[in-house]
Amino acid sequence: MGRAVKGEKATLAMTKGDLDRIRIDRTRIARSIDPVNRVYINKVEQIHAVDGIADGDSNQPRSTLANAMTVDVEDYFQVSAFEPHVDPGQWDSYPCRVERNVEIILELFDQHHARATFFTLGWVAERYPGLIRRIIENGHELASHGFSHVRVHDQNAALFRDDVKRAKALLEDTGGVAVRGYRAASFSIGQRTLWAFDVLAEEGYRYSSSIYPIRHDLYGMPDAPRFAFRPNPREAFIEVPITTLSLWGQNLPCGGGGYFRLLPYAVSRWALRQVNKTDGAPCIFYFHPWEIAPEQPRIPGVSLKTRFRHYLNLGRMQDRLAAVLRDFHWHRMDEIFLENKETAG
Numbered sequence: 210m211g212r213a214v215k216g217e218k219a220t221l222a223m224t225k226g227d228l229d230r231i232r233i234d235r236t237r238i239a240r241s242i243d244p245v246n247r248v249y250i251n252k253v254e255q256i257h258a259v260d261g262i263a264d265g266d267s268n269q270p271r272s273t274l275a276n277a278m279t280v281d282v283e284d285y286f287q288v289s290a291f292e293p294h295v296d297p298g299q300w301d302s303y304p305c306r307v308e309r310n311v312e313i314i315l316e317l318f319d320q321h322h323a324r325a326t327f328f329t330l331g332w333v334a335e336r337y338p339g340l341i342r343r344i345i346e347n348g349h350e351l352a353s354h355g356f357s358h359v360r361v362h363d364q365n366a367a368l369f370r371d372d373v374k375r376a377k378a379l380l381e382d383t384g385g386v387a388v389r390g391y392r393a394a395s396f397s398i399g400q401r402t403l404w405a406f407d408v409l410a411e412e413g414y415r416y417s418s419s420i421y422p423i424r425h426d427l428y429g430m431p432d433a434p435r436f437a438f439r440p441n442p443r444e445a446f447i448e449v450p451i452t453t454l455s456l457w458g459q460n461l462p463c464g465g466g467g468y469f470r471l472l473p474y475a476v477s478r479w480a481l482r483q484v485n486k487t488d489g490a491p492c493i494f495y496f497h498p499w500e501i502a503p504e505q506p507r508i509p510g511v512s513l514k515t516r517f518r519h520y521l522n523l524g525r526m527q528d529r530l531a532a533v534l535r536d537f538h539w540h541r542m543d544e545i546f547l548e549n550k551e552t553a554g
């Protein structure tokens with residue numbers, strides 16, 4: 210009996226310890242918002258100067274802030290929502306569309322003088338090394354989306370370390386540039402997986418963009434900071450969350466993905482402008498190459514909700530992307546958020 214009570218106390222103590230750790234993490238995060246905000250606002254001003262854009266120019270319909278355009282380079286059969294229906298061991302048996310779709314995106318970015326960060330899956334880089342080189346030749350930042358698209362909370366720290374290390378080494382060997390940025394599969398860094406930031410910093414990454422501060426059934430950390438922050442204030446490593454608009458006490462998603470396809474473009478544009486204007490902060494926008502390809506092969510057996518989310522308005526995406534590229538200024542994540550560029554490409 211005594212032993213059992215003792216055991217129970219130990220369990221309770223561990224739970225309390227976990228809670229304390231989480232509280233500490235939250236305090237750390239809250240304390241560290243301001244310094245990073247100042248850093249990127251300075252950087253944004255520098256980018257304005259380089260662009261030579263005058264504020265208040267009536268012929269200039271764009272917002273004058275530099276925003277970050279990002280692409281998660283993976284194919285249609287690799288998305289997390291299809292996991293129950295697609296065996297990663299069979300990925301090679303699916304007809305790949307990623308190379309062709311990224312080529313279209315590179316062309317689109319070129320037409321609009323946009324620069325972007327391509328968070329690329331190691332699996333893709335291994336099969337399409339030429340594509341990796343074209344991303345870099347076009348002036349974009351090569352970053353990591355991990356190797357095998359496993360969500361962080363489905364891995365332990367050792368497996369996660371292997372995955373991000375392998376992806377970084379392969380991308381750097383293929384592209385001949387330093388890879389500093391990381392985005393987790395399905396924004397899977399959240400309250401339970403904050404340890405991932407330490408692993409990323411130890412493996413030589415300089416920033417992550419893996420938190421979506423919204424409420425969502427599959428991902429999200431609604432009480433995370435909305436803007437760039439240092440998970441550990443003693444380290445320079447930063448997390449740059451996907452953009453949300455704070456409205457009626459809630460964070461509304463406006464940084465791309467399914468929401469960008471669902472909402473009328475005018476609503477997305479208004480929300481992004483609000484963040485530039487009201488928060489004075491750059492937006493972080495993301496999409497996937499498969500989102501511009503309405504004719505992609507269908508994955509059989511998926512639920513109605515997943516089908517709706519994945520296939521909705523794919524045919525409208527290219528026009529909407531062209532509009533968002535026209536209406537805002539887009540740059541690489543490293544140009545906006547990192548102190549030293551060290552770019553080799």
Ligand SMILES: [Zn+2]
Binds near residue numbers: 283354358
């Ligand atoms: Zn992904």
